[in-house]
Amino acid sequence: MPTPTQPRITGDPVIQVEGLQRRFGSTWALRGIDLAVHRRTICGLLGPNGAGKTTAVRILATLLRPDAGTARVGGFDVARQPDKVRPLLGVTGQYAAVDEELTGYENLVLIARLLELPRRDARRRADELLERFDLARAGGRSVRTYLGGMRRRLDLAASLVGRPPVLVLDEPTTGLDPRSRREVWELVRGLVADGATVLLTTQYLEEADRLATQVAVLDHGRVIEHGTPSTLKARVGGQTLDVRPAERAQRDQAAAIMAQITGATPTQDGDGGLVSVPVDRRLAGSQALTAVAHQLEVAGIAVTEMGLRLASLDEVFDPYTGHSVHITITVDDAGNMHLFGTDSESGRIDFTSGWLSVFYPNGNPFSAAVQSPTNALLACNCLPGEDDGGWPGGGGRGGPGPILP
Numbered sequence: 001m002p003t004p005t006q007p008r009i010t011g012d013p014v015i016q017v018e019g020l021q022r023r024f025g026s027t028w029a030l031r032g033i034d035l036a037v038h039r040r041t042i043c044g045l046l047g048p049n050g051a052g053k054t055t056a057v058r059i060l061a062t063l064l065r066p067d068a069g070t071a072r073v074g075g076f077d078v079a080r081q082p083d084k085v086r087p088l089l090g091v092t093g094q095y096a097a098v099d100e101e102l103t104g105y106e107n108l109v110l111i112a113r114l115l116e117l118p119r120r121d122a123r124r125r126a127d128e129l130l131e132r133f134d135l136a137r138a139g140g141r142s143v144r145t146y147l148g149g150m151r152r153r154l155d156l157a158a159s160l161v162g163r164p165p166v167l168v169l170d171e172p173t174t175g176l177d178p179r180s181r182r183e184v185w186e187l188v189r190g191l192v193a194d195g196a197t198v199l200l201t202t203q204y205l206e207e208a209d210r211l212a213t214q215v216a217v218l219d220h221g222r223v224i225e226h227g228t229p230s231t232l233k234a235r236v237g238g239q240t241l242d243v244r245p246a247e248r249a250q251r252d253q254a255a256a257i258m259a260q261i262t263g264a265t266p267t268q269d270g271d272g273g274l275v276s277v278p279v280d281r282r283l284a285g286s287q288a289l290t291a292v293a294h295q296l297e298v299a300g301i302a303v304t305e306m307g308l309r310l311a312s313l314d315e316v317f318d319p320y321t322g323h324s325v326h327i328t329i330t331v332d333d334a335g336n337m338h339l340f341g342t343d344s345e346s347g348r349i350d351f352t353s354g355w356l357s358v359f360y361p362n363g364n365p366f367s368a369a370v371q372s373p374t375n376a377l378l379a380c381n382c383l384p385g386e387d388d389g390g391w392p393g394g395g396g397r398g399g400p401g402p403i404l405p
Helices: 053-060 082-088 105-114 119-134 148-158 180-194 207-213 227-239 248-262 283-296 313-321
Strands: 015-022 027-037 042-046 066-074 088-094 166-170 197-202 214-219 222-227 237-246 275-279 304-311 323-332 336-343 354-359 367-368 377-380
Touching: 015 053, 027 042, 027 053, 027 066, 027 197, 027 214, 042 207, 053 166, 053 197, 082 088, 105 119, 105 148, 119 148, 148 180, 166 180, 180 197, 180 207, 197 207, 214 227, 222 227, 222 377, 227 323, 237 248, 237 283, 248 275, 248 283, 283 304
Parallel strands: 027 222, 042 197, 042 214, 088 166, 166 197
Antiparallel strands: 015 027, 015 066, 214 222, 237 275, 237 304, 323 336, 336 377, 354 367
16 A cells, blocks of 8 residues: 555556666766566566666666656656655665664664654554564664674665555675575565565576566666576576486596587586586477486486476576677778677677677667677668767668678
């Protein structure tokens, strides 16, 4: 139920972001991202440091104005209607924002009073939240005596004082031990079960996998992939066959059998003795599993573990954000754009397939198909004088062009 001072959420998605851009000087933080978070779901915004996650959160929280694009929370524009957006939002930043000199109870009462709750209601709400977040016994202690997990729970409780229907959690488990992280996860799941809508930014792949209904992978200010965790895993890696031989000395022999059957190169984790190999989509995973099991038995290799699984989010994340590509662009007199790319790790572009995204200085995206170029030029037909974005000699909007040797 919204509080009397909260506007009603209109429509779904609850959070709607379209073409959002933000630049700090010459540095792009957001390059036109699109995002939709539906009612009573958790959307995970996943990306490395510097990807633009916190900038997106600050814009949604009405703390920063976008340079272009729109962002709406509950149907209200964050730039034009911030007074409507703020009562709907509870925001938890990367670090606990509670007063160490006050007790946990005093922190919650203070926030409630700032939200203009009557004194009696403020005290009642503080008691409710301390009980819910398992902090009742510590509520009378100074926050400086709290452990990291306790501070994080108190910080999350503080964001709920006003009963907001939308929560934005910016890396809420940063710096927490595994047990404290799991406690926060359970609390977030409970909030969604009670009707909340959550946007969660995180660097932890496991966190996104455990919590998120939808995942958007953000890198260098762009959403470069999105979907459900299971969809992303299937799209990137298909299935993976794992085998753990009982004898470590037989790992290489097991890997050779797996390679022969699947036609792919297995990897070994070293410490745990697990051998893993991707299963091509053209080969049924169950057939590969049966064939490998038979050959291992023939070879006399006992195993303690064997099974098929979808790719992990680690395997999804690395191909998209593992390294950067430097693009050199020239435009000839006829208005043809030529792109030459070098990979930061290998010194060349060497993609199997996919899309190469290039952004004009004004932030407009330009995408071109990439099919196995190696130190190749990518020529794209451009229209001179049309939205040239400041490129010398023309430029403008282009489309996929042929790969030139």
